[in-house]
Amino acid sequence: MKKLIAPLKNKIGQIFAIFLFLVVQVYCDLTLPQYTSDIVDIGIQNANFQFIIDTGMMMLLMVAISALATVGVSYFSSRVSSGYAKDLRKIVYSKVLKFSNHELNKISRSSLITRSTNDINQLQSVLAMIFTTILFAPLLGVGSIIKAFELGTNLSWIIFVTFIGVVILLVIVIVRVLPYFKVIQEIMDKINRTSREILIGIPVIKAFVRQDYEEEKFRKINEEFYDVNIYVFRNMLIMLPLMTLLMNLMIVLILYFGAYDAMRGSILTGDIIAFIQYSTQVVTSFLMIGAFFIILPRLLVSGRRVNEVLTTDLTITDGELTDISENPTIEFKNVSYKYPNSEKETIKDISFSLKPSKTTAIIGGTGSGKSTILNLIPRLQDPSSGEILIDGKNIKLFKLKGLRDKISFTPQKAILFQGDIKSNMLTGKNDATDEEIENALKMAQVDFVSNLKEEVSQGGSNYSGGQKQRLSIARAIIGKHDFYLFDDCFSALDMNTERLIKNNLKNLKDSSILIVSQRISTIIDADEILVIDNGEIIDRGTHSELVGSCEIYTEIVNTQIDSMEALS
Template identity: 45%
Template sequence: MFKLIKYLKKSVVPIIVIIGLLIVQAICDLSLPDYTSKIVNVGIQQGGVESAVPTIIRKSTLDKITLFMNDNDEDMLLKNYEVLDEKEAKEEFASYNNLKQDPLYKLKNITKEENEELENIVGKPILIVAGMEKDDKATLGMKNQILNNSQIPNSDNLSIFELLTMMPKEQLDNIVNEINNKFKDMPDSIISQSATSYIKDEYTKIGIDMEKTQTRYILSSGGKMLLIALISMIATVLVGLLAARIAASLGRDLRGKVFRKVLSFSNAELEKFSTASLITRSTNDIQQIQMLMVMLLRIVFYAPILGIGGFIKVLNTNTSMAWIIGVAVLSILSLVTILFGIVMPKFKMVQKLIDKVNLVTREILTGITVIRAFSTQKHEEKRFDKANKDLTKTNLFVNRVMSCMMPAMMFIMNAITVLIVWKGANSIDSGAMQVGDMMAFIQYTMQIIMSFLMISMISIMLPRAAVSASRIDEVLTTELTINDPKVNEEPKENMKGVLEFKNVSFKYPDAEENILSDISFISKPGETTAFIGSTGSGKSTLINLIPRFFDVSQGEILVDGINIKNISQHDLREKIGYVPQKGVLFSGDINSNLKYGKEDATEEEILKAAEIAQATEFIKSKPEGFETPISQGGTNVSGGQKQRLSIARAIVRNPEIYIFDDSFSALDFKTDATLRKALKSETKNSTVLIVAQRISTILNADQIIVLDEGKIVGVGTHKELINKCEVYKQIASSQLSKEELENE
């Protein structure tokens, strides 16, 4: 899989942008639980009061609070408050009518850290004041105790706070210490939350509308959540668009590279990969990579950011339940390990089975005529059914196993939620946690689990994509057996069109014996060289060496006086007009097929080539003439018509060397003779090579080379070979009557 990363070089900038957007998305997603917690804790439970440190407070209340502080804490608190200007106080708090007797104090602008420090200072004193203002039994008992132990005159009508103010400093400190000891086991969160209830009452007495404050806080927090969710949505959409674009570009580039690589394959490489496999690799395998790349960019980069961020947030929320995260992660990893241990071997089989289905399908569709002729449809149905069932069974097994993943994951998520609620409820009951914090903890935990779940879901695609990547890389890294020279050797002017074989031997890759042995001959412009021999004698193999479909094992082939290995394949093939044994046409029309070897061919050149190839008659019989559509593979024309169009295509090119690989076999004798006569005058300046099975096709060749078991057993004209070559004489005798041989 990593071998394909080099093809993402031009997508580096978009990938960096995606990572940036994913960080933005993760920050947004991780912020939402915090706002949920604040809405519950502050907006609902605390009535919109964010801090135990009051922003506005009456002097009388401030005096009560400072009464229960040491000197340092009192100085710290008072230096952060200032008297609110009377005019400003009247404008903001018009309903407060006791401004002169009890002025208001305003909290200065302080940092978050300073606010937390003040919360620790004022929390317990506020709780003490709140408790004493209730005038309950405990407060009355304390008041009676103070009165009994003091000599304060006319003290019956004094409040407990006035009594405490009049007490000696040492006595007051002892009382404060005694009260503080009762709060020592109470968590800071409970102290702050309880203190805010008193602050809320204080704000109400000043004239602040607390219902409005609460509503404003909830709506403000909700609005921020909506804005954050919108930013997250925009980031998600942009990531999706960029990821799809990068994946599509990668797919396009890989298809292009695979296609260009396959075009550069010699026949040796093409035999290594089946046609069906190359099609699968160019389509299905690349599609697997493309799909995985989208998911990698959208999820695999995002999941770690979300998981790490969620873990940090969890630790900031409540460290006492961090062990639950460990249980969740361990459960998920165990589940994924077990599932993938079961299905991994099957993933590797899927692509090979797709190859098999494609292979069988292609064979059946290509040979449909023969199948019908021999009535073997049932047999082919069984072949296809077996390949199809093997693929289906493997896919079903994988899907059934992997379908267990989601329910198991959901069970783990729900079980973890129940565990958090159970543990959190105990913490809330003991005052160690607030409800909103528990809700935030659940959300952060789910985000952590989801990050692992997302990676797990990617893991489903990864094995198959990894197999696909290795298959694609196998094609792209295949060493070519036929390579172009670094510098083209210039052809010799006086040798233009001359073809020479010098002691050429050839054997197929991995074969033990030579197909051709010690082949030597020269063919010159204006001459026709024919090759004949029994089936399997090496005729087609010999001429396939000229365009370098294979390279010789020994010896050398010279064109224009230079070794064909010292000229680029493109330049070499530009000199050749090749007509294969089986005529191949491409989808389009007759005109586009004839122009295939020469795009700038004129209408005169096309018409002339069609006339020489004896194709004009059947072309003109078509209503659309040269614009007549040709279906894929030329299935809408006959074998003879296909051969004539293939010959015309080579003539249009006007090459130095013509190669006809048994290209007249589908023609009747009359058309064959007429075509060869017309071809003779057209190719007077070119070298013509003909492979033939029929003696009649090569009777007038300037040079006939007879092959037998890969060796030359005769060279000469028809008359010379009849007299001196037994193999040729046997072939001729099998095709011509005694009278025809004598006449010839």
């Protein structure tokens, strides 16, 4: 749990201020019952109105100081808890950005969203409660017990009996609700996952008229969440009236037995009133601590879930080397890769090189491992066996930032971020000028953008598939890189637009280009074409060499011959 506590280290001064304000608040609250006792036993008993007024003014002063101390506690506790949550989210977010596909398969994306929002919110709320309640309650409780004993009465056993009753009640409630807090968090993950799945799949759901089925599926999960919450909060909320009943019974017992002591003259009336107030403060402090123990299981569950993210071992780690030569060569040397929990290797014994000023292409059937090969180059995942070398050195030896600065990767699915055209282009090069952005847009045949401030909706939903692909390509080529990886990112483009973009890519001199595609037209002029089948390279060569020698490549060409002729 050290990583969960780490964000509090730079807030020690504010925490100390909270403790000081709490001490002042408790001191003021503990003096009030004594002042009440003095007013009754001295002021009223002796008809000393001046004493009553003077004592009353002191009480008002103590109330004012206590109120100011309470404001101070609330102010600093809110700053500490909110700052803690902000810093913790930043740490979690930074860690998640380092996750590879292996970690994302271990902790799902929907669960990561819940952990970085709801779970951290739970930690923030509990932290604020610790500062405003849990630190306050023991101070008030211990102080009230001491003050109650100082009164010298024989009624202290009533406090002890009430305490036993409170403890028994708390234990019963905690035992009943404890197992369900983890269930609530797990169901929230399911709701998040199901909602995300439905929202993404709305077009498919509508196309196959599956609205009723999806509504029923969500209704079941929602009702499950409702039922568990009702059970938990019903058990928790019933504690309040029972605790109030115990407190009132305590006051009745004090008045009953205290009346006999008062008639015998062994206790003053004001002391009975003060004892009731101190006893009430003791029980109230127990209730505060009890309330914390009730939410403690939720705190532990949320803390454990967030801590799991922070302590997850990364499969992709930094190397030590920082310097990579200009225009290097990348070599795959007997590389194989198997996805976690999979028995079958996705790619097997892959060997090829990416050289400066050369274009390499990969073609093959769906699921043959083409995208997996591209993911290995920027180390989005690491090989199960074999090596990937850059200028003869394993890429694992290099710093991730230095390695990825050399690589531009255009994924299969065009991803745009909410903002405007310029902010999306600056993702490719953060110091790009407007002239550089416009030049990249021109190279990618982006002729549908009126200005760089044009809005981009979340996920680029205000653009078509082909438009998003062209914007994604423009973002990839805006910066100078040694390797440009294009993962089937021309699929939504017409032949003519594709040809124009490919001609413009020839301006990326001295760089190596790797293109994955299902279309012959995209790779026909590559310097080397790798034909992949079932994760293995079955042939390689230029287009003209493969047409006559590779059966699979020839079949692909024949299925696309009409479009090839149209292009020519």
